[in-house]
Amino acid sequence: MKFRRSERLIDMTNYLLEHPHQLVSLTYFSERYGSAKSSISEDLAIIKETFEHRGIGTLQTVPGAAGGVKYQVRMTEEDAQPIINQLCELIASPNRLLPGGYLYMTDILGDPMIVKQVGRLFASAYADKEIDVVMTVATKGIALAYAVANYLNVPVVIVRRDSKVTEGSTVSINYVSGSAKRIQTMVLSKRSLEEGSRVLIVDDFMKAGGTVNGMISMLEEFNAALVGIAVLVEAEKAEERLVDDYLSLVRLSDVDVKEKKINVTHGNYFTNKQVEGKS
Amino acid sequence: MKFRRSERLIDMTNYLLEHPHQLVSLTYFSERYGSAKSSISEDLAIIKETFEHRGIGTLQTVPGAAGGVKYQVRMTEEDAQPIINQLCELIASPNRLLPGGYLYMTDILGDPMIVKQVGRLFASAYADKEIDVVMTVATKGIALAYAVANYLNVPVVIVRRDSKVTEGSTVSINYVSGSAKRIQTMVLSKRSLEEGSRVLIVDDFMKAGGTVNGMISMLEEFNAALVGIAVLVEAEKAEERLVDDYLSLVRLSDVDVKEKKINVTHGNYFTNKQVEGKS
Numbered sequence: 001m002k003f004r005r006s007e008r009l010i011d012m013t014n015y016l017l018e019h020p021h022q023l024v025s026l027t028y029f030s031e032r033y034g035s036a037k038s039s040i041s042e043d044l045a046i047i048k049e050t051f052e053h054r055g056i057g058t059l060q061t062v063p064g065a066a067g068g069v070k071y072q073v074r075m076t077e078e079d080a081q082p083i084i085n086q087l088c089e090l091i092a093s094p095n096r097l098l099p100g101g102y103l104y105m106t107d108i109l110g111d112p113m114i115v116k117q118v119g120r121l122f123a124s125a126y127a128d129k130e131i132d133v134v135m136t137v138a139t140k141g142i143a144l145a146y147a148v149a150n151y152l153n154v155p156v157v158i159v160r161r162d163s164k165v166t167e168g169s170t171v172s173i174n175y176v177s178g179s180a181k182r183i184q185t186m187v188l189s190k191r192s193l194e195e196g197s198r199v200l201i202v203d204d205f206m207k208a209g210g211t212v213n214g215m216i217s218m219l220e221e222f223n224a225a226l227v228g229i230a231v232l233v234e235a236e237k238a239e240e241r242l243v244d245d246y247l248s249l250v251r252l253s254d255v256d257v258k259e260k261k262i263n264v265t266h267g268n269y270f271t272n273k274q275v276e277g278k279s
Numbered sequence: 280m281k282f283r284r285s286e287r288l289i290d291m292t293n294y295l296l297e298h299p300h301q302l303v304s305l306t307y308f309s310e311r312y313g314s315a316k317s318s319i320s321e322d323l324a325i326i327k328e329t330f331e332h333r334g335i336g337t338l339q340t341v342p343g344a345a346g347g348v349k350y351q352v353r354m355t356e357e358d359a360q361p362i363i364n365q366l367c368e369l370i371a372s373p374n375r376l377l378p379g380g381y382l383y384m385t386d387i388l389g390d391p392m393i394v395k396q397v398g399r400l401f402a403s404a405y406a407d408k409e410i411d412v413v414m415t416v417a418t419k420g421i422a423l424a425y426a427v428a429n430y431l432n433v434p435v436v437i438v439r440r441d442s443k444v445t446e447g448s449t450v451s452i453n454y455v456s457g458s459a460k461r462i463q464t465m466v467l468s469k470r471s472l473e474e475g476s477r478v479l480i481v482d483d484f485m486k487a488g489g490t491v492n493g494m495i496s497m498l499e500e501f502n503a504a505l506v507g508i509a510v511l512v513e514a515e516k517a518e519e520r521l522v523d524d525y526l527s528l529v530r531l532s533d534v535d536v537k538e539k540k541i542n543v544t545h546g547n548y549f550t551n552k553q554v555e556g557k558s
Contacts, residue, residue, distance in 0.1 A: 003286070004324045006284070006285075006329070007325070007328075007329045007332070007333075008290075009285055009288050010288055010289070010291055010292045010325070010326055010329040010330070011329055011333045011335070013288075013292040013293060014288045014296060014333070014335050017296060017397075018497055019292060039396075046285045047285070047288070047289055049286075049452070050286045050289040050290055051289070052287070054286075054289075054290045054293070056290070056293050066307060098444065098445065098447050099444075100444055102444050102445050102449050103445070104445065104446070104468075104470065106437075106445075106446060106447075106470065106471050107434070107470070107471065108466050109399045110434045110436060110437070110471065111427045112425060112428045112432065112434065112435065113432070115425065116297075116429070118332045137402075138417065138418045139417045139418055139421065139437065139439065140445070142418070142421045142422065143421065143425050143435070146391060146422050146426075147395065147425075147427060150391045150395070152390075153391065153392070155386070155389045155390050155391065156389045156391065156422070157389060158389070158418065160418065165377065165378075165379060165381050166377065166381045166382070166384070166385075166387060166419070167383070168377050168383050173330070189383075189385050190384065191383065191385070192385050192389065200484070227319075243383075252413065270528050
C-alpha cells in the first residue's frame with residue numbers, strides 16, 4: 001500500500017470535516033497533493049463510502065468544470081436515537097429541579113461533547129435547506145447556535161436583551177413573553193444581519209415560544225426569512241403555543257416540583273424532520 | 280490496497296478529531312474494526328505522521344496495558360502566523376471604529392471558522408497544561424471559550440453579570456472595572472464549578488483587565504486554580520494593567536477616532552507561549 005494514498009485519505013478527511021457545506025474542487029486537492037484527478041476521485045469515493053457507512057455524513061458530488069465535493073453532516077435515525085435517549089435521561093434527573101419548576105441545564109449546555117452532538121442533529125435536519133445565518137438569543141442558546149453553525153458553515157447572530165456600545169447602532173423591538181405575558185425588549189446590531197438573509201433560529205428552551213416569536217419579529221425588521229426553528233427542550237404545557245413549526249429534541253411533559261419528578265419524552269425531531277425533508 | 284485499511288484510516292481520523300485530549304485504547308479500535316492490534320498500531324503511525332506533517336496536531340502514545348493514543352491539537356509557529364496576520368488585518372479595518380473608540384467585532388466573533396481557528400491557537404498553547412474547565416464571561420467571550428474547550432475536551436463555565444432563576448443558587452462578587460473604575464458585579468452558579476478545578480480563562484477583549492481580574496476573584500471563591508488567561512485582543516494603552524500573565528493574539532496599539540485609524544500589532548502569543556511551555 002502506498003503511503004501517498006494513506007496520507008491523502010487522512011488529510012482529506014480532516015480537510016472535509018473542517019470545511020463542511022463548502023464546495024471543494026478536485027483541482028484543489030489535486031494541487032494540494034500533486035496527484036492526478038483520477039486518484040483524487042478514487043480517494044473521494046472511498047471517503048464517501050466510509051463516511052456513509054460510519055454515520056459521519058455524506059459527500060455530495062457536483063460534476064462539471066466548476067464542480068467538486070461537499071461534505072454534509074447526515075445522521076440516520078439509528079444514530080440519532082441513542083443521543084436523544086441520553087439527553088432525555090440526563091434531563092429527567094430530579095436534582096435538576098429548581099424553585100418555581102425551572103430546570104438546571106447549565107451543565108448540559110456547558111459540555112462541549114453534548115453541545116456538538118445537538119449541533120450535529122440540527123445541522124443534519126436542515127442540511128438540505130438554504131441557510132445563511134443561525135440566530136439565537138443571549139445567553140444560553142449561544143453554544144448550541146455555534147455548534148449548528150459550525151456544521152452548516154454559516155455565521156451566528158446573537159440577539160441581546162440590552163444594547164451594548166460595542167454593537168454599534170441597533171434595532172430594538174418589544175415582544176410579549178409567552179408564559180409571563182410581560183412586555184420585553186430585544187435588540188440586534190444593525191450590521192450583524194443582512195437584508196434578505198435566510199435564518200435558522202436555535203435556542204435551548206421553548207415554553208410558550210414568546211422569545212422565539214420575538215426573534216421572528218426581529219427577522220421582519222431586517223426583511224430576513226425564517227427557514228426553521230430548532231430547540232433542545234420544549235415544555236409541553238404551553239396551552240397557547242405562539243410558534244407552530246419547530247424541531248425539538250426533548251419534551252418536558254410534566255414537572256412536579258413537590259414530588260420532585262420530571263417527565264421527559266422525545267421531542268418532535270423524528271416526526272417533524274421528515275416533514276421538513278419533503279418540503 | 281485493501282479497502283479495510285483505507286476505511287480504518289478515515290474513520291480513525293474522524294474519531295480522533297472528535298475526541299481530542301482523550302486517551303483511546305488500541306483495544307477500542309481493534310474491536311471497532313475487528314482488526315489485529317498490530318494493524319491498528321501501523322494505522323496510528325501513519326495518522327501520526329500525517330497529522331504532524333499537515334499541521335493537524337499530534338498523537339501522543341501511552342504505552343502499556345492501560346495505554347492508547349491521544350490526539351492533541353498542535354500548531355506550529357508557521358501555521359499560526361498567517362492566522363494571526365489575518366486577524367490583525369481584519370481588526371485594523373477603519374470601519375470597525377465605533378463612537379467612544381470602541382471596536383465592532385461582532386462579525387469576527389460570529390464567524391465560526393475564525394472562532395475555530397482562535398480556539399485551535401489557544402488550545403495548542405495550553406495543550407500540555409492540566410485544564411479542567413474553560414471560564415468566560417457572558418456574552419462576547421462565549422463562542423471563543425467553547426472553541427477552546429472543544430479542542431481541550433473540557434466543559435465551559437460562564438460567569439454572568441446578573442443572576443438568573445435557571446442557574447440555581449449563585450455566588451456573587453464585586454469587582455472594580457479597570458478602565459472605568461466602577462464597581463460591578465458578576466455571578467456564577469454554585470453548581471457549575473467544582474472546588475479545586477484548574478481553570479483557563481478565555482475572553483475576547485482585555486483593556487486594563489478588570490473583568491479578567493473579577494473572574495480571578497471568582498476562582499478564589501470556588502477554591503479553583505488559575506492555569507492561564509487567553510484573550511483575542513488586548514488594548515495596549517492600559518497604564519495600569521491589573522493582570523500580568525496572559526496570552527493575546529492581537530494588540531491594539533493606537534485607536535484614533537478622529538483620523539479613523541486603528542493600529543494593530545501581534546499580541547504576545549509567540550513570545551509568551553514559549554514561556555508557558557517551559558514551566
